[in-house]
Amino acid sequence: MKSKTNANTARASGMKRFFTFKRKYLAIPYFLFLVLFVLIPILIILVYAFTDTAADGSLVFSFNALVSFFTSPTKVNVLVVSLFMGLLNTIVCLLLGYPIAYLLADKKVNTNYVLVMLFVMPMWINFVLRTGATRDVLSWMGIYGGQHPYIATMIGLVYNYLPFTILPLYTTMIKLDKSQIEAAKDLGCNKAQTFLLNILPQSVPGLVSAAEMVFMPTMSSYVISDTLSEGKLTLFGNIIYLNFSQSMWNEGSFMAMIMLVLIAISMLLTRRFRVDKSQQRGAGLW
Amino acid sequence: MAKKFNRSFALSALTLVCLPSLSSCGNNAKSGVVLHVLNCEDYIDAGAEAEGFSIGDSEFSDVLTGFSDYIKAKEGKDVSIVYDTFDTNETMYSSLKTGKTSYDLICPSDYMGQKMMKEGMLQPIDPDANVPSYSEYVPDYLKNVMKSIKADVNGDGIISDEESFYNYSVGYMWGTLGLLYNPEKMASDKGISIEEVMADMTKWDSAWDHKYYSEASIKDSMRDTYSMGVMHTFEEEIKSNLASSGLFDENYELTGDWEEAVNNYNPLITEIFNRSDEASVAKVKEALMSLKQNIFGFEVDSGKEDMVKGLIGMNLAWSGDAVFSMDTADGVGRRIYYSVPETGGNVWFDGWVMPKSCTGENKEYALKFLDFLSTPEVAAANMNYIGYTSFIAGDTILDLIRQWYDPRTDAMFVFQEEEGDYDYESRNEGMEEATYVSPDGGTSSWEEYAKEGDWDVVDLTYMFSGTLSDEVLEDYPSPLGDTPETNPYLFYSSEDMSGYTTFEYEGREYKAGRQFFAQYPPQDIIPKLAIMQDYGENNKYVLAMWQDVKSNNLPLAGVIVFAVILISVAVLATVIFVGKKRQHAVKVARRKGLNR
Numbered sequence: 066m067k068s069k070t071n072a073n074t075a076r077a078s079g080m081k082r083f084f085t086f087k088r089k090y091l092a093i094p095y096f097l098f099l100v101l102f103v104l105i106p107i108l109i110i111l112v113y114a115f116t117d118t119a120a121d122g123s124l125v126f127s128f129n130a131l132v133s134f135f136t137s138p139t140k141v142n143v144l145v146v147s148l149f150m151g152l153l154n155t156i157v158c159l160l161l162g163y164p165i166a167y168l169l170a171d172k173k174v175n176t177n178y179v180l181v182m183l184f185v186m187p188m189w190i191n192f193v194l195r196t197g198a199t200r201d202v203l204s205w206m207g208i209y210g211g212q213h214p215y216i217a218t219m220i221g222l223v224y225n226y227l228p229f230t231i232l233p234l235y236t237t238m239i240k241l242d243k244s245q246i247e248a249a250k251d252l253g254c255n256k257a258q259t260f261l262l263n264i265l266p267q268s269v270p271g272l273v274s275a276a277e278m279v280f281m282p283t284m285s286s287y288v289i290s291d292t293l294s295e296g297k298l299t300l301f302g303n304i305i306y307l308n309f310s311q312s313m314w315n316e317g318s319f320m321a322m323i324m325l326v327l328i329a330i331s332m333l334l335t336r337r338f339r340v341d342k343s344q345q346r347g348a349g350l351w
Numbered sequence: 352m353a354k355k356f357n358r359s360f361a362l363s364a365l366t367l368v369c370l371p372s373l374s375s376c377g378n379n380a381k382s383g384v385v386l387h388v389l390n391c392e393d394y395i396d397a398g399a400e401a402e403g404f405s406i407g408d409s410e411f412s413d414v415l416t417g418f419s420d421y422i423k424a425k426e427g428k429d430v431s432i433v434y435d436t437f438d439t440n441e442t443m444y445s446s447l448k449t450g451k452t453s454y455d456l457i458c459p460s461d462y463m464g465q466k467m468m469k470e471g472m473l474q475p476i477d478p479d480a481n482v483p484s485y486s487e488y489v490p491d492y493l494k495n496v497m498k499s500i501k502a503d504v505n506g507d508g509i510i511s512d513e514e515s516f517y518n519y520s521v522g523y524m525w526g527t528l529g530l531l532y533n534p535e536k537m538a539s540d541k542g543i544s545i546e547e548v549m550a551d552m553t554k555w556d557s558a559w560d561h562k563y564y565s566e567a568s569i570k571d572s573m574r575d576t577y578s579m580g581v582m583h584t585f586e587e588e589i590k591s592n593l594a595s596s597g598l599f600d601e602n603y604e605l606t607g608d609w610e611e612a613v614n615n616y617n618p619l620i621t622e623i624f625n626r627s628d629e630a631s632v633a634k635v636k637e638a639l640m641s642l643k644q645n646i647f648g649f650e651v652d653s654g655k656e657d658m659v660k661g662l663i664g665m666n667l668a669w670s671g672d673a674v675f676s677m678d679t680a681d682g683v684g685r686r687i688y689y690s691v692p693e694t695g696g697n698v699w700f701d702g703w704v705m706p707k708s709c710t711g712e713n714k715e716y717a718l719k720f721l722d723f724l725s726t727p728e729v730a731a732a733n734m735n736y737i738g739y740t741s742f743i744a745g746d747t748i749l750d751l752i753r754q755w756y757d758p759r760t761d762a763m764f765v766f767q768e769e770e771g772d773y774d775y776e777s778r779n780e781g782m783e784e785a786t787y788v789s790p791d792g793g794t795s796s797w798e799e800y801a802k803e804g805d806w807d808v809v810d811l812t813y814m815f816s817g818t819l820s821d822e823v824l825e826d827y828p829s830p831l832g833d834t835p836e837t838n839p840y841l842f843y844s845s846e847d848m849s850g851y852t853t854f855e856y857e858g859r860e861y862k863a864g865r866q867f868f869a870q871y872p873p874q875d876i877i878p879k880l881a882i883m884q885d886y887g888e889n890n891k892y893v894l895a896m897w898q899d900v901k902s903n904n905l906p907l908a909g910v911i912v913f914a915v916i917l918i919s920v921a922v923l924a925t926v927i928f929v930g931k932k933r934q935h936a937v938k939v940a941r942r943k944g945l946n947r
Contacts, residue, residue, distance in 0.1 A: 139895075143902045149913050156916065204662060211648035212565055215906065295648020296571045299902045307901070310441040311573075311894050312448070 113318035130319035162230035170238030214294030237271025383429025520702035522742035526670035567665035571649035612878035671739030695879030
């Protein structure tokens, strides 16, 4: 008996010499994926953003794309419009999603998880299909995208991104510290004070991740604005696509890089909240 | 074109039976020649809905496997085709520039083919020597259109005849760009008469007219919309050219000699149509900016469906898409029309080109494939499937058009009550013997029926002259007579058979066209149509213009909302920051108090 065990151990240690399984090896497939499809493309974008094609087809370092972006009022304008649409969409989604998430997380009001599923269900259907349907519904209501491009696009954006705000807010709200809220009430806070000083600060991580989920995707989306504004509203995503489709890769890459920078800035701005409070609040869902 | 649909159903059933042959082509790939072909999506008679065709006694289920079978039967050689598709010319060009895949044949649009030729990506095909069917069945008009596009390919500073696009490309499909419109919808929307709408649709200006606010959708495509802007911006100049040429009447209809108009007037419109210098682009930009305020919207592919549904009343459309929309709308009882405005417009084509990488045996069979595509039987199958107009003319295509549009064919169906053989001879025989039974039970002879019809005569000499066989020509008593009975290049058209509608508005007589007009514009308007070439270096101006047109300023309300949001965020941040500092100060003070 004993000798058998020894033999097994010996075999195992023999294998150990060649290969020792460590948990971190599980990350290798994803790491490869990350390098191939995220890091290398980003590097390519950076290369194209700061180069220009010389007459003989080779790439030379240049700031032409940068100059052409910042000297073009149109492109800067599109960026401003996109920022505006992104910001407005975020705010509207949060204003609409917050009370819904609060109600859904309240066990007294909502005893069934199915209701949450119903609110999130639009996410299960392809958004191109949904947008096509939204267009039909809007034109049936008499809101023609060509006449009201901003309104139609905004309705479509809110409809599409609302589930993305409800879900992180819901997961935060469900873990609100109930005893703290009760304590606040006991200690004499009125309803407004309870909300402002207790519930709201507790749900900040959810708010932050919901906002992140909405703001940047809105800026880079273009199918929704294209379909619902009947092509009359151009967001940053459209103009990047247009440049690439016309073989203006340097200009297109520079604008794609601006998107990356904006994402980085928004991550830095929101990191504070994440590190501080989000550890166990389910805000890291996204 | 109701006949067309009946036929396609029968044939698609046949295709289902033939489907297994599709899968067998993969086996040949190893031993024989493999051709790599790149074409636009849905642009060949192949796939699940292919209709098939026959050449002589052999039946083929679709064009791609048909070619393999055809070569196998003829030479015993195994040739298979790897067929890929692209969605836009621009993505195709990008993927060629970056990709590793090389193709033997590609089918880009006119301007993109021209660009590829200029950049030296293509090798000459020399169709007169290498593609005999093409050389035989393509009318001179289309050959001349191809020959008019030239570029200094070898860079020696001289543009020779060998450097014309005709030498580098084998034309596939061609058509026009015009206005597709639904007069009934617009008339009821705007409370005006149907005739007024139809008369307005003969002018590019109508899209800018506030009368038609939010009725039109135009292409979300730089080149097509730019060309519409050019026709509007330089309209006065075009009109004065038309008048001073002495070839057109006050309604801009051709009254003079056709050849003369093609040779002398067409270069004028082509020059205007291809203006892309900075100053012209700036003018067109103004026009498109105001157009944007007046239209329903820009569309990529939704225009066809929106027209059929009746959501919009007017659409800038390519002729083949227009045919599709009109066919579909006929099916739901909606009557839409297609017009190329009276001042003229765009004629475009798509043609096969051969990249330099195609050599040896692949080149040999690629040329044979082009020849196969240019066989009238194959061209007819493609036309039937796609709905666009083939470069190829000849007997088979003549019969196809007569089946679709000649009211005499319709009459023959009434006479014989079943589908017979369609060729011209048997139709005439059938009609001579038959008696037409009108819905009220009365009977009349063929001649009486024809008179009741009030049919228009459409002249397609430019398309068919020189391509018909002697056999067909012999059927006509005097091949240059002035009725379709005597002249093979003349066609009858009637409203019932998707032809022309005549109407009067403000004392002037107009004709409105439908499918027949979209597929084969009549001889008279041909001199007013221009090819839009590659912008070359000027592409950057047009692109910048297009970005300006497509983007918008933030409206005032938006600016205010934006400012309010930014200010409130700033205030909130300060409040929180100050609040935290104060809290901290209070805590510190409290702790100090406790310590004391």
